[in-house]
Amino acid sequence: MKRVRSVMKLFILFVATLALTACEPLTVFDPQGPVARNLSDLIIFSIIFMAVIVVTVYILFGIIVWKYREREDNKDYEPPYEEGSKALEVTWFIIPVIIVIALTIPTVITISDVEDIPEGYEDQEPLVIHVTSADWKWIFSYPEQDIETVNYINIPANRPIHFKMTSAGTMQSFWIPSLGGQKYTMANMQTQLYLVADREGEYIGRNTNFNGEGYAHMDFEVVAESPSKFNEWVDEVKNTANELTEEKYAEILQPTVIGRETYNGTHLQWIDHAHGGSEKYIDPEAYEGHLIENKKADDDSVTDSESNEKE
Amino acid sequence: MKLDEFFVTGDPLILGSQIAIGLTMVGLVVLITYLKKWKWLWNEWFTTVDHKKIGIMYIIAGVLMFFRGGVDGLMMKAQTSRPNMEFLDAQHYDEVFTTHGVVMILFMAMPLLIGIINVVMPLQIGARDVAFPKLNALSFWTFFVGAMLFNISFVIGGSPDAGWTSYFPLAGSEFSPDVGNNYYAIALQIAGVGTLASGINFIVTILKMRAPGMKLMKMPMFSWTTLVTSVLIVAAFPIFTVALALMTLDRIFGAHFFTVAGGGDPMLWLNLFWLWGHPEVYIVVLPAFGMFSEVIATFSRKNLFGYTAMVVSIVAIAFLSMLVWVHHFYTMGNSAAVNSVFSITTMMIAIPTGVKIFNWLFTMRKGRIKFTNAMLWALAFIPNFTIGGVTGVMLAMAAADYQYHNTLFLVAHFHYTLIPGVVFAVFAGLYYWWPKMFGFKLNEKIGKWHFWLFVIGFNLTFMPMFFVGLDGMSRRMYTYSESTGWGPLLGISAVGSLVLAAGFAALVYNIYWSFRYASRDIGGDPWDARTLEWATASPVQEYNFAITPQVTDHDEFWLMKKQGRNTIKKEDVKDIHMPSNSAIPIILSVAMGIVGFFLVFEWVTLAAIFSVLIIGGLIANSFDYDDGYHIPAKKVWETEQKWRGDL
Numbered sequence: 001m002k003r004v005r006s007v008m009k010l011f012i013l014f015v016a017t018l019a020l021t022a023c024e025p026l027t028v029f030d031p032q033g034p035v036a037r038n039l040s041d042l043i044i045f046s047i048i049f050m051a052v053i054v055v056t057v058y059i060l061f062g063i064i065v066w067k068y069r070e071r072e073d074n075k076d077y078e079p080p081y082e083e084g085s086k087a088l089e090v091t092w093f094i095i096p097v098i099i100v101i102a103l104t105i106p107t108v109i110t111i112s113d114v115e116d117i118p119e120g121y122e123d124q125e126p127l128v129i130h131v132t133s134a135d136w137k138w139i140f141s142y143p144e145q146d147i148e149t150v151n152y153i154n155i156p157a158n159r160p161i162h163f164k165m166t167s168a169g170t171m172q173s174f175w176i177p178s179l180g181g182q183k184y185t186m187a188n189m190q191t192q193l194y195l196v197a198d199r200e201g202e203y204i205g206r207n208t209n210f211n212g213e214g215y216a217h218m219d220f221e222v223v224a225e226s227p228s229k230f231n232e233w234v235d236e237v238k239n240t241a242n243e244l245t246e247e248k249y250a251e252i253l254q255p256t257v258i259g260r261e262t263y264n265g266t267h268l269q270w271i272d273h274a275h276g277g278s279e280k281y282i283d284p285e286a287y288e289g290h291l292i293e294n295k296k297a298d299d300d301s302v303t304d305s306e307s308n309e310k311e
Numbered sequence: 312m313k314l315d316e317f318f319v320t321g322d323p324l325i326l327g328s329q330i331a332i333g334l335t336m337v338g339l340v341v342l343i344t345y346l347k348k349w350k351w352l353w354n355e356w357f358t359t360v361d362h363k364k365i366g367i368m369y370i371i372a373g374v375l376m377f378f379r380g381g382v383d384g385l386m387m388k389a390q391t392s393r394p395n396m397e398f399l400d401a402q403h404y405d406e407v408f409t410t411h412g413v414v415m416i417l418f419m420a421m422p423l424l425i426g427i428i429n430v431v432m433p434l435q436i437g438a439r440d441v442a443f444p445k446l447n448a449l450s451f452w453t454f455f456v457g458a459m460l461f462n463i464s465f466v467i468g469g470s471p472d473a474g475w476t477s478y479f480p481l482a483g484s485e486f487s488p489d490v491g492n493n494y495y496a497i498a499l500q501i502a503g504v505g506t507l508a509s510g511i512n513f514i515v516t517i518l519k520m521r522a523p524g525m526k527l528m529k530m531p532m533f534s535w536t537t538l539v540t541s542v543l544i545v546a547a548f549p550i551f552t553v554a555l556a557l558m559t560l561d562r563i564f565g566a567h568f569f570t571v572a573g574g575g576d577p578m579l580w581l582n583l584f585w586l587w588g589h590p591e592v593y594i595v596v597l598p599a600f601g602m603f604s605e606v607i608a609t610f611s612r613k614n615l616f617g618y619t620a621m622v623v624s625i626v627a628i629a630f631l632s633m634l635v636w637v638h639h640f641y642t643m644g645n646s647a648a649v650n651s652v653f654s655i656t657t658m659m660i661a662i663p664t665g666v667k668i669f670n671w672l673f674t675m676r677k678g679r680i681k682f683t684n685a686m687l688w689a690l691a692f693i694p695n696f697t698i699g700g701v702t703g704v705m706l707a708m709a710a711a712d713y714q715y716h717n718t719l720f721l722v723a724h725f726h727y728t729l730i731p732g733v734v735f736a737v738f739a740g741l742y743y744w745w746p747k748m749f750g751f752k753l754n755e756k757i758g759k760w761h762f763w764l765f766v767i768g769f770n771l772t773f774m775p776m777f778f779v780g781l782d783g784m785s786r787r788m789y790t791y792s793e794s795t796g797w798g799p800l801l802g803i804s805a806v807g808s809l810v811l812a813a814g815f816a817a818l819v820y821n822i823y824w825s826f827r828y829a830s831r832d833i834g835g836d837p838w839d840a841r842t843l844e845w846a847t848a849s850p851v852q853e854y855n856f857a858i859t860p861q862v863t864d865h866d867e868f869w870l871m872k873k874q875g876r877n878t879i880k881k882e883d884v885k886d887i888h889m890p891s892n893s894a895i896p897i898i899l900s901v902a903m904g905i906v907g908f909f910l911v912f913e914w915v916t917l918a919a920i921f922s923v924l925i926i927g928g929l930i931a932n933s934f935d936y937d938d939g940y941h942i943p944a945k946k947v948w949e950t951e952q953k954w955r956g957d958l
């Protein structure tokens with residue numbers, strides 16, 4: 001396992017420096033945490049193989065098409081009958097098999113790696129955040145801190161975060177590309193992700209699974225900050241934010257696009273959508289007709305200010 | 312239901328199309344009446360059971376649907392060409408990508424391929440028709456009625472808006488109470504009947520009606536791919552039928568198969584959908600592989616390299632394609648073991664596909680490659696499809712997919728497989744077999760415009776999407792902000808789609824020009840081709856072959872020409888038995904369309920009453936004792952003399 005890794009790393013270093021120095025890196029190739037880095041390494045590793053395949057095919061293609069094109073001087077050349085060639089066919093069967101095996105090994109390792117707390121962070125107690133996706137917003141509950149946010153999260157950097165995810169209705173997919181891969185959120189079920197931000201910074205999270213008119217506005221902000229800053233923020237929320245009431249919660253679950261919100265208390269005291277009961281809040285009539293006027297992508301959650309602080 | 316809910320209102324774009332559709336319909340009716348063509352249409356086309364005419368009707372419908380789906384594509388590209396664009400609103404964008412996906416796959420790719428199969432396959436195996444000609448007509452008409460029902464949703468009632476995958480719970484009545492998604496359930500069900508029947512029809516035709524001497528391993532590659540695709544249809548479509556039936560029960564009759572409430576399981580839909588949906592993409596791509604095989608062999612003037620390996624590969628691809636459906640939802644929270652297994656099965660598909668690519672390349676080696684338009688499309692397929700293939704392998708790696716899933720990277724990938732794999736193939740097939748169908752060639756010069764504009768436009772449109780996807784843009788987003796930085800790449804992509812559209816326009820012009828001006832004097836075998844369909848006249852005589860050919864090898868026609876066996880003797884010509892036309896398929900299908908329409912609006916009583924029409928049609932069919940008719944030997948001989956000239 002370790003050896004596979006180090007071979008991979010060597011390859012990757014080479015290509016990564018080539019590709020990433022050229023221009024502003026694409027989000028997926030600009031990981032801000034160990035999980036995303038793991039995935040980005042795997043992707044670059046696979047791209048190397050793919051590049052080799054593409055180049056091989058293109059060269060063969062170019063040579064063959066050029067060399068055997070019809071010309072003025074070969075008009076009466078009559079191509080031979082060719083049954084095929086065992087040796088050649090076995091070759092281009094075996095080589096792809098080897099490539100598939102070469103890709104399978106790191107894939108399988110990475111698949112199980114990203115299910116757990118990332119290497120090097122196992123000794124820390126993860127911060128638990130419940131993610132509840134709804135139409136068309138993200139609701140985050142911090143059970144330990146007993147606070148709830150909508151459309152943004154603050155997290156301590158360099159500490160594993162344990163996301164326990166579910167949905168209040170339609171299916172969504174929770175994705176913070178800078179920190180790691182995505183996973184679906186489904187009503188009556190719980191999925192989970194462990195992510196770590198190993199740098200302080202602000203990242204964008206997004207829903208990738210289409211769930212109706214407000215879908216494009218379902219992004220949220222992730223702020224990774226130092227543990228002390230995080231604790232300060234928690235204290236501030238506890239002192240200034242309104243209490244979350246059940247009526248208010250039902251209102252949040254209506255199909256709307258809203259900005260960022262912050263509350264004292266979490267909705268987990270009334271319902272955990274992972275364990276059923278969501279239908280209580282679902283009203284088909286609320287979904288009739290056009291719900292959303294053409295809306296600027298800019299005026300969604302990320303730039304909105306917190307709307308409900310205590311006076 | 313009020314009238315203003317019935318018709319979609321309140322948007323100039325839609326009002327415009329409503330008026331345009333209305334005017335076109337009236338115009339068509341007036342024109343046909345003026346030209347006194349109704350009777351001709353009815354007798355020669357609407358009631359025909361001739362596989363060649365049915366094939367041509369499929370192709371016409373498919374090209375029209377390509378236009379419709381293409382306009383959808385352009386509208387989406389316009390809407391995302393700049394940040395915060397206000398061309399379509401969210402609801403319209405959602406409807407447009409949904410109908411685009413459905414139309415392109417089910418009403419463009421499928422009919423074009425089934426159409427070409429219809430025209431070519433029976434000829435290639437030396438048969439008079441398909442096994443069940445009347446069923447074949449029913450297949451066409453159910454497809455056509457299903458497609459039309461789906462298309463009117465745009466102006467009546469509203470289109471489906473939950474994506475071509477129609478995922479639950481979103482597509483259920485809890486979250487989509489409007490009628491739009493009923494169209495999806497009902498129209499696809501009606502069209503699906505036809506597809507399943509086609510599959511059965513083609514299997515029986517190939518197994519039972521090959522010319523004497525044509526062992527399965529002597530069958531031309533296109534017919535082989537047709538056989539394998541048909542088996543896949545029969546294996547996969549019933550799953551979709553069941554899924555759609557459950558969807559209908561959920562949406563119209565209040566069941567709870569896929570709902571959030573009442574113990575439904577939305578994930579069951581995802582599994583059923585992709586159990587059909589993944590094989591479906593191979594159903595469309597395998598016949599395309601077959602066409603490339605024919606075109607490449609003909610224009611390299613060589614037999615197919617590694618025929619046996621090619622056959623084994625398509626069978627392997629078909630088999631594996633039933634075992635990979637989970638790769639569409641690696642992110643559902645499956646265990647690491649499940650995702651690992653499906654990563655491996657998915658990557659394994661790349662192996663037989665790679666074998667095919669190399670066999671095509673080596674078919675051309677030592678050949679004499681002629682750059683006709685058909686061959687250009689087959690050549691362009693190889694480098695473009697390779698990109699689709701390698702990105703497919705990247706997506707197959709489950710862990711990596713956590714970063715690509717549902718992004719534009721995925722959208723770029725499947726367009727790189729479907730457009731080179733299916734659309735290029737259809738173009739190659741059309742240029743190649745056009746003379747067989749219509750008796751003239753498409754113009755090669757205009758064809759070059761078509762080719763270069765389309766291929767360059769295609770790459771300009773879809774290459775940037777890979778990068779936008781890796782930059783974190785998810786699919787199906789109707790808008791995005793300036794700060795995302797996606798604007799420039801999506802702008803290039805939008806420009807590319809205009810070039811692509813210009814390519815399509817060149818094709819349309821080419822058809823028009825060639826129809827008017829192209830030479831009709833091309834003989835039966837204008838390309839110096841290799842397989843039996845070229846042993847007939849162009850366009851093909853209604854009875855196909857005066858005398859059933861004796862087959863000794865694949866590339867039989869090539870041998871015939873070499874050995875001078877391509878002639879017939881008068882005493883061998885016998886009377887030929889032909890099936891009669893029938894009005895039952897079209898009537899039955901229209902009845903299904905009417906019932907379907909009522910079901911869409913949940914007018915269940917009306918639907919039940921009109922179902923009597925369907926049952927009546929079936930009964931009438933059982934009492935149809937028409938045994939067909941005979942073409943006398945003398946007339947056959949005259950026809951043959953006319954096109955062979957030298958007899």
Ligand code: HEM
Pocket residue numbers: 380381384385387388408409411412413415416420473474475476722726729730733734772785786787788808811
């Ligand atoms: C003719 C040029 C085409 C253009 C400009 C085009 C463009 C697009 C665009 C912009 C999207 C939506 C991206 C998004 O927002 O998620 C899309 C989706 C799609 N396209 Fe195409 N496309 C074209 C041809 C095709 C063809 C030939 C096929 C199939 C044979 C196809 C099948 C699909 C499917 C299945 C989807 C997914 C729909 C969904 O998300 O439910 N497209 N296409």
Ligand SMILES: [Cu+2]
Pocket residue numbers: 588589635636638639
């Ligand atoms: Cu698939």
